[in-house]
Amino acid sequence: MIKRKSFGSDNHAGAHPAVFRMLADANAGDELPYGADTWSERAATELRARFGASRAFFVFNGTGANVVGLSLLLRPFDAVICAQSAHINMDECGACERILGVKLLTVDVPDGKLTPELIAGRLGGRGDEHRVQPRVVAISQVTELGTCYTLDELARLGEFCRSQDLYLFIDGARLANAVAHLGCELADLATHADVLTFGGTKNGAVGAEAVLVMRDELATDVLFQRKQLLQLGSKLRFVAAQFLGLLGDGIWLANARHANAMAQRLADRVGSLPGVDIRQPVQSNAVFVSLDPGQIESLQQDWTFGVWDPAEHVVRLMAAFDTTEEDVDDFAAAIAATAVRS
Amino acid sequence: MIKRKSFGSDNHAGAHPAVFRMLADANAGDELPYGADTWSERAATELRARFGASRAFFVFNGTGANVVGLSLLLRPFDAVICAQSAHINMDECGACERILGVKLLTVDVPDGKLTPELIAGRLGGRGDEHRVQPRVVAISQVTELGTCYTLDELARLGEFCRSQDLYLFIDGARLANAVAHLGCELADLATHADVLTFGGTKNGAVGAEAVLVMRDELATDVLFQRKQLLQLGSKLRFVAAQFLGLLGDGIWLANARHANAMAQRLADRVGSLPGVDIRQPVQSNAVFVSLDPGQIESLQQDWTFGVWDPAEHVVRLMAAFDTTEEDVDDFAAAIAATAVRS
Amino acid sequence: MIKRKSFGSDNHAGAHPAVFRMLADANAGDELPYGADTWSERAATELRARFGASRAFFVFNGTGANVVGLSLLLRPFDAVICAQSAHINMDECGACERILGVKLLTVDVPDGKLTPELIAGRLGGRGDEHRVQPRVVAISQVTELGTCYTLDELARLGEFCRSQDLYLFIDGARLANAVAHLGCELADLATHADVLTFGGTKNGAVGAEAVLVMRDELATDVLFQRKQLLQLGSKLRFVAAQFLGLLGDGIWLANARHANAMAQRLADRVGSLPGVDIRQPVQSNAVFVSLDPGQIESLQQDWTFGVWDPAEHVVRLMAAFDTTEEDVDDFAAAIAATAVRS
């Protein structure tokens, strides 16, 4: 049971009213299934335009989006270079290995961000039949550590990937938060990628993710891959409509900006407390902070949040689209009240 | 575009208002994700009780339910015996082969129903390392041809499977319609199975399916399998709540009874028309009927339905929970008006 | 224990002395591994020339050859059309499904041979994301029923496949026997295929199979696929040398002709005996014949052979490169002695 506003994850929140309204609108009468409906067409058109993408496809969840997206880029003996902390590596129960048969070549990165130099270190063995062949660089934007690649960093990565005959894949489960942080357009991020995902669920949807394919020639297999990989909903209009709900009136961006602002407010409130150490730059809706072990235990009696790194007593505190200033201030007060005074 | 009430599939319909109401209820405040919420717990408890099952799990769609369900029963070298017409064989883009690596041993059955005798014919090669090992019998209830196994037929199948060391799996995408037709309880069907699925989507949900595991020892892997097989939603309460919406006030059964009745009404209206031949007993919400080829073409200008067997001019006409008597009568009148008078 | 010359399979025989001599020759000093040796180069050059192939690769066994060969032609959602009796379908423990994730679309054919008409019947659903996509037609030459496609039949199949955007794959585990029967060249068979295998093991090798890729663009992945699919030997010279042993002095063809002749001799000796019915045309080194059930039991006390179809009392009698006329005559005499006189 969650007693107060959760800071555990942005998926503890419910859905935004605008999403519900659009779901209700989409419930008027019959529609063709599997994406051949007007809602899917409208939402895909809207997404293609905003991303500058060739095609847009709707799927159920983030893991599904990642696996379908990566399936478009890989031969069986290819490998994906990613951060050790990447969601595809740590949090998807080996779905990439099981379902795509692919090896992930991981890189330890303290801030969750790959660089051309780090990627270069995993490019060994190309052309050697005994070694998997690096083919895709997969990054998360926002990263799993709440950080964002700058547009310059993305441009460098994109250029490096092209120069090395590598595809660039972006896990965009929190892409909206990155746009909000960077003050850019979706297309500014997408332009560097070959395939990317765009998350709705953590941004106020009931459950809706999209896969964006930037070039026609990468999209030839996607309908079959999505179906075979268990990600094709029959009443797909109800997934697509959620995106229409978020995209209309700029709610997706307002939600992301608000969540980011609440995280920043929380960081501001607790950052200088004794025993409290902010461990990552706050560039999205997450605050990674180390606390005193006893303080963590004490806070968890009333508040919901997760321990990210038990060894270092780092907790991850996440704001959602519906986190209020009062929620933040109450939580900050609780942290202050339990702060260790030496 | 769908001009009038579709008879193409029960997934052309929208969702029942009770489902929407429960979704709205579930949107009150924060909940833990991935099924650790109160809605998932309530819905699973309800389903376990009704099925007499050990465990109940929520997934996104029917193909996902089938693959997750079968994953609990199979070693890599095992095979599934099923009807040639089975959804897992014909309509899931080879998901079982791709994702589970399993061979389907198919049997041609004109009415979609397996029998112990037909299964026995595919049990060759057991113990022979060169042959896949039959391990699961997968049936659909309702079948893809709209027919239902009787309780006696199910009992015979279950007994045969146990005697042959085979598991019995039921694809229950339309299980509600079977219960409505047979006038039995869900548990009366489930008792013969080892694992089965229970479809909400075609019965008035937005998108919600369940996997029922009848015995504890078969459920040890299911949480990992569901996650790895891309079927774990983060805001899972919104899947579970749909089942609560359907189960409350017996809406699931009322929906199924109504859809079945509408199919029967349609069959009654058109069955004796000239050139119209009902090809399968009407035991659910589907009517398989052969029409004159020109009549099919003519009807498709105004009505939505699919051709099941082009060679034999058989069309599949499906009623949904929201098909009205007027819809049926209008459509029947259209069929009558285009009927070929020799 | 095998008491007398086995008629059970051509893989019950040992290896031809010429194969052993070449193995001994190949054992002189060091060589680079994994095919970078002079023997592999020589054998591949020889095979490429004889088949008119772009590339030739050595693997361990027939199942490995089939899986590596097919891997070059398939996307994950593609299907292979083959005879129900095909080795890849019946005798490889589901390797294609497990390892390639592919569905086999089977056709019942009493003589083991596909035709354009039969293939056409399995081409439904192309372009439909719910269905696997037929991409490869896989035939066996010699078929599992001992029959051979004529050159005309092959030409028709090849032409049909090209016209339908299908690849043609030939399982050539007994391709030598087909060449011997048809009196043609290896290239006459290969020219109709995209990828094919060439069996050494059943033709006098210790254990050696080859994969022939007819066009450059299909061979880009083969080195990686062979390695990843467990079929790359380190001391590969010892696989390649076996082919050199068979190809030198035309031993491969002499072996195949002899085995075929022994099968024909056996068929001639027993074909008109009472109760003996030859069930397939004898076009290779196999004789499929039905016998009296009691006769089968009686013969199996002294002779080794397998029952192909228990229901019809059909046994498969196979000659090998080292079956002698005396072996055949002794076995024929035993069959005659046990023949049922009505």
Place this chain on the structure above:
Amino acid sequence: MIKRKSFGSDNHAGAHPAVFRMLADANAGDELPYGADTWSERAATELRARFGASRAFFVFNGTGANVVGLSLLLRPFDAVICAQSAHINMDECGACERILGVKLLTVDVPDGKLTPELIAGRLGGRGDEHRVQPRVVAISQVTELGTCYTLDELARLGEFCRSQDLYLFIDGARLANAVAHLGCELADLATHADVLTFGGTKNGAVGAEAVLVMRDELATDVLFQRKQLLQLGSKLRFVAAQFLGLLGDGIWLANARHANAMAQRLADRVGSLPGVDIRQPVQSNAVFVSLDPGQIESLQQDWTFGVWDPAEHVVRLMAAFDTTEEDVDDFAAAIAATAVRS
């Protein structure tokens, strides 16, 4: 082309005469295929006795042995903990991921050897459905860096694995060299493992590996797994016979001792030369040594060996069963002649 005795790998050598003699013996007459022959039975009996194993199975190559062996221990969502340098991780083109669908959790270890402490660091997330489940610890004995686990180290690993509900798998491609180094019995190593492999190829065979299963309950699937995973030879007697050739008269151990001694001799000859730095303890038939970059280039004009770590100029020099003292002394002299005198 290899000009002089290769120090590149023990698989550059040919086969031992005793192996060839046994192959010739095994070529006398017909035998049942697929392991139902007397040679396979004899060799398996011999191996079971020496390892104290429940079952022994023959396969084609090391990668096949590893994949078949691991297949007996893993559910789809399990993970294997291994050294980053492990053959299964670095040198098998992702076969474990592709074919078993398994994630490898790697540990950087400078000497190739895992410890309980290192393993403990990768046990996070057990019971969490979002994470793969560590189930197998895979070590190589001899390691890829030429080092050997002592019997005490193995005992500690075995005990730790049992205490943590982990299986211990040993890649024994060079197990003979470990036995020779440790002066123990094969059973002394095997007793700590659940499944292990035993390499013949690098120890004087033409191409032969074995999988040893230490307990009955782990062997129930192995015949099917071996076949399905493309590792079942039809004329299996010719694989089994190679082991009989090696095991008779203790040739396997003499070969390993000799190769080890030649590596030690080489290390003794070059270890104190200027600019030459032995980087790993010499505990098998491998010498890892850093040389001057120019010296490497110069030596490679006449000698065959591989660069292991280009950044550190480390080369791997391997002796084989047929490396002579003269070969070693010639090569050592060449190294001395090119040594950099500062």
